[in-house]
Amino acid sequence: MSIEHVAPYLDGGIKKVQGWCIPQLWNVIQPLHEYQENAGITGPIAEIGVFHGKFFIGLALTKKGQGKHTAFDVFDLQHFNLDGAGKGNLEAFTANLRQFDLPEDETEIRRVDSMALTRRDIAEIRAQRGAFSMFSVDGCHMVEHTINDFRIAMELTQPGGIIYVDDYLNPDWPGVQEGLARLYLNDAPRFVPIAYTCNKLFTCHISYARDMFDHLRETVRASFPNCQVKVVKRFGYDCLNVKPDYTGPSVRL
Numbered sequence: 001m002s003i004e005h006v007a008p009y010l011d012g013g014i015k016k017v018q019g020w021c022i023p024q025l026w027n028v029i030q031p032l033h034e035y036q037e038n039a040g041i042t043g044p045i046a047e048i049g050v051f052h053g054k055f056f057i058g059l060a061l062t063k064k065g066q067g068k069h070t071a072f073d074v075f076d077l078q079h080f081n082l083d084g085a086g087k088g089n090l091e092a093f094t095a096n097l098r099q100f101d102l103p104e105d106e107t108e109i110r111r112v113d114s115m116a117l118t119r120r121d122i123a124e125i126r127a128q129r130g131a132f133s134m135f136s137v138d139g140c141h142m143v144e145h146t147i148n149d150f151r152i153a154m155e156l157t158q159p160g161g162i163i164y165v166d167d168y169l170n171p172d173w174p175g176v177q178e179g180l181a182r183l184y185l186n187d188a189p190r191f192v193p194i195a196y197t198c199n200k201l202f203t204c205h206i207s208y209a210r211d212m213f214d215h216l217r218e219t220v221r222a223s224f225p226n227c228q229v230k231v232v233k234r235f236g237y238d239c240l241n242v243k244p245d246y247t248g249p250s251v252r253l
C-alpha cells in the first residue's frame with residue numbers, strides 16, 4: 001500500500017477528529033514508511049491512548065492492508081487515567097474508524113489500563129498479530145506509565161519498526177521526558193531516538209538507527225525543503241529535529 005491512502009485524510013479529514021496531532025508529522029513519517037516499504041518491513045500499527053483516533057487513523061491508513069491494527073485505551077475506565085489527559089471514548093473512536101473507511105474488523109480494540117497488561121497478554125498479542133511496524137505511545141503521561149508503555153511498545157514492535165512517544169517536550173507533561181530520561185540513563189533500551197518533530201519523539205531499533213537516521217537526514221530536507229532541520233545528540237544518539245513548515249504539505253505525492 002502507498003501513502004496515497006493517507007493523503008486525503010491529512011488534507012482534510014483529520015480536522016474533523018478531536019485529538020492532538022498535525023498533518024506535518026508525515027513530513028517525517030512518510031520517509032520512514034518508504035524506508036520500511038523498500039526494506040520489505042510491513043505490519044499493522046498499534047497505539048496506547050487512542051482517544052478519538054486522530055493519530056491512530058493516520059497510522060492505520062498509512063499501513064492499510066498490512067494486518068489487523070490494535071487500539072489500547074481505558075475508554076470508560078477513566079479512574080485508571082491517572083493524569084486525566086483526554087478522556088477516551090469508544091463510540092467516538094469506532095465512529096471515526098468507520099468514517100475513514102477503516103472497518104471495525106481491521107482493528108482490535110482493547111479496553112484496558114496499560115499498567116495492567118501482563119507478560120501473558122503481550123505474548124498473546126504477539127502471537128496473534130506478529131510484531132507491529134509502527135507503535136504510538138500516547139496514554140497517561142506519568143513517569144511510571146511512560147516507562148511501562150514504552151517497554152510494552154518495545155516488546156511488540158519489530159526491529160524495523162518505529163515507536164512514537166507523544167508530548168516528549170511538552171512542558172505540561174514533564175513525566176514523559178522524565179520517564180524516557182530514566183530509561184535511557186539507567187538502562188540501555190534497544191529502541192533509540194532518531195527524530196523529534198511536532199511534539200513527538202521518534203525512536204527506532206538500534207540495529208536500524210544509523211541507516212534510518214541517514215535516510216531521514218537526506219530525504220526530509222529534499223522532500224520538504226521548507227522544513228528547518230537540525231542534528232542533535234539525544235542520550236548519545238544522532239537525532240533529527242524537524243520544525244515543519246506548518247502551512248506546507250503533509251506528504252509528497
Ligand SMILES: C[S@@+](CC[C@H](N)C(=O)[O-])C[C@H]1O[C@@H](n2cnc3c(N)ncnc32)[C@H](O)[C@@H]1O
Nearest residue numbers: 019020049051055073074081086088114139140
Ligand atoms: C492524550 S489522549 C490520546 C490522544 C490521541 N493519541 C490522539 O491522536 O489524539 C490520552 C488517551 O490515553 C487514554 N489513557 C489514559 N490513561 C490510560 C491508561 N492507563 N491505559 C490506557 N489508556 C489510557 C485516555 O483515555 C485518552 O484517550
